[in-house]
Amino acid sequence: MSQPPAPAPADPTALAPEQRNFFGHPRGLSTLFFTELFERFSFYGMKALLILFMTTAVAQGGLGFETEKAGAIYGLYTAGVYLAAMPGGWLADRMLGQRRAVLYGGIIIALGHFSMALPGLSFFFLGLVLIVVGTGLLKPNISAMVGELYAPGDARRDAGFSIFYMGINIxxxxxxxVGPLGERVSWHLGFGLAGVGMVCGVIQYLLTGKYLGEVGQEPRNAAGRAPAPGQAAQPSGSGLVGLAVAVVLVGLLGLLQVMGVVDLTSAVGLANAGGAIIVTLTLAFFGYMFAVGGLDAVEKRRLAVIGILFLCSSLFxxxxxxxxxxxxxFARDLTDRRMFGAELPASTLQAVNAIFIIGLAPVFAWLWxxxxxxxxxxxxxAKFSVGLVLMGAGFLVMVGASLAAAGGHKVSPLWLVLTYLLHTLGELSLSPVGLSTVTKLAPQRAVGVMMxxxxxxxxxGNIIAGRVAGQFEKMTLEQLFGTVAAIAIGAGLILALFVRPIRRMMGGVH
Incomplete structure (x- = not known):
């Protein structure tokens, strides 16, 4: 499930009018709430169909990809959505402004879905690329705009983010x-319906944008402040650094391709290269910060904790x-989905997590x-440890489901429902906590970069997930799910053993 957005610093120079007729919050929150709701409708609707469409035989309207190739493409796509958030945030800060970035992002996302609604492999891949680009523009900036609706010290701010997060899960x-339409009528109509959802979000955003006041109208200067009237945002050297890094990486990949070390002509090769790039960049960043980042001893220990939690987050x-x-x-091939005299489409089970989130998120908020x-x-x-163990426990359930399905028998959907329940409990233990903890542990001068x-x-994690899913037909399901369960539970238990020394390294941050 989509992660709760990290609250952005409020900007007192760009506040929306105080029209408190949306659950006691600024009216602009309703604009952002429904824009995000429709964007998530399009994203999760399409995502539920994606791997099913890719692995369905051509004679049945699918692409007929092998599971390994489909898993790699799925992992690259979902990873790309997260990676695109960084350049998308930079473009908004330095060039477009958040308001226009969200609008352009929504339009590009809709075009991506409509591209996938057209038959042909080229339109399929073009659609995926457009959705990644559009989401990179929309997702980080709409979250930042929520924070700017509130003046500094406004007690309603955290509650506003909670309401916004509820829109995500609705x-x-x-x-x-989208699932029944895509699976039962036409895959392309399903993708098209996802695009219609995004169009509704864009229309709503344009019609109600007046309630946002001046929030997100202008790009920001290098110091993170909106420029004075008539003054253009000042460029920052970070863009040139990012461009230089990109050029070096592209050149390095080209060299490795020529040497035969990587194969960038296949989805699996691209996924492997993508994972290697992320690991390399992460190690380089942490190495730079430790060596010449100007950190004191406390900051270095806290940075080490972020590194530990980074690894745990990837595994989760x-x-x-x-x-x-x-x-x-598994839902498509080995689950008995007959209910009330009809068979449910496999993709509908993808909504279970969202239903659990809506019901359980307030409980966890109260519990903490x-x-x-x-x-x-x-x-x-400790919360990270619990999250990993719960996620692993969900896969232990799937080991039992796989044993029950041995020989081609179809099992009850309650196996998957129980797995999703455990995974949701793990998500609520780890995901919001990770965002909050990083903002507290990161050196104040590098919070944005650290996010x-x-x-x-x-x-x-998404790239690894895609590669693991690619083994669905190569390993027995007991081996596949059992391996994931063992790694997750093992990592959670090891982390639990080191909670006390890690807490000492956090230097007073809880």
Missing amino acids: GAMAPLV WAGFEQAGSSLNL VWLSKRGSEPSSP GVWFMSMAL
């Missing part, structure tokens, strides 16, 4: 609508994101506050 129930999302790939294939008042709230590393690095952990 939109994530799109598989209940590598398992969690099996929902749209290997678990989706209650434990905090009693002085017994678990530390961030970008943190999203790279999710991108890496």
Whole structure:
């Protein structure tokens, strides 16, 4: 499920009018709420169909890809969505402004879905690229605009983000609508319906944009402030650095391709190269910060903790994101989906996580506050440990489901529902905590960059998830799910053993 957005610093120079008729919040929150809802509707609706479409035989309207190739493409696509958030945020800050970035992003996303609605492999891949680019423009900037609706110190701000997050998960129930259309009528109509959802979001955004006031209208200068009237945003050297890094990486990949080290002509090769690039960039960043980043001893210890949590986050999302790939294939091939005299499309089970999130997120919010008042709230590393163990436990359930399905027998969907419940509990233990902890541990002068690095952990997890899903037909399912369970539970238990020393390294941050 989509992660809760990290609250952005409020900007007192760009506040929306105080029209409090959306659950006691600025009216502009409703504009952003429904824009995000429709964007998530389009994203999760299409995502639920993606691997099913790629692995369905050509005679049945699919692409007929092998599972390994389809898994690699799925992983690259989902990883690309996270990676695109960094340049998308930079473009908004330096050139477009958040308001235009969100608008352009929504339009590009809709074009991507409509491209996928057209038959032909070229339109399919063009659509995926457009959705990645559009989401990179829309996703980080709409979250930042939510924060700017509130003046500094406004007590409603955290509640506003909670309402916004609820819109994300309402939109994530799109598989209940898009799934049946795509699987039962036409895959391309399903992709088209996802595009219609985004068009509704764009129209709503344009019609109600007046409620946002001046929020997100102008790009920002290098110091992160909106420029004075009539003054253009000043360029920053970070763009040139990013361009230089990109040129070096492209050149290096080209050299490795010529040497035969990597194969960039295949989806699997691209996924492997993508994962290697993320790991290389992450190691280079942490090495640079430790060596010449000007950090004191406390900051270095905290940075080391972020590195540990980065690894744990990657492992968690590598398992969690099996929902749209290997678990989706299990729902199609080995799950008895007959209910009330009809068979449910496999993709509809992708909405289970969103339903659980809506029901359980308020419970977790209350639980952490209650434990905090009693002085017994678990530390961030402890919550990470719990999240990993719960995710692994979900895959232990799938080992049982695989054994029950041995010989081609179809099993009850309750196996998947229980797995998704455990995964949701793990997500709520780890995902919001990770975003919050990084903002507290990162050196104040590098919080923005560190958040970008943190999203790279999710991108890496998604690439690994795609590669793991590619083994769906090469390994027995007990081996596949059992391996994921063992790694996740093992990592969670090892982390639990080191919670106390890690807490000491955090230097007073809880």
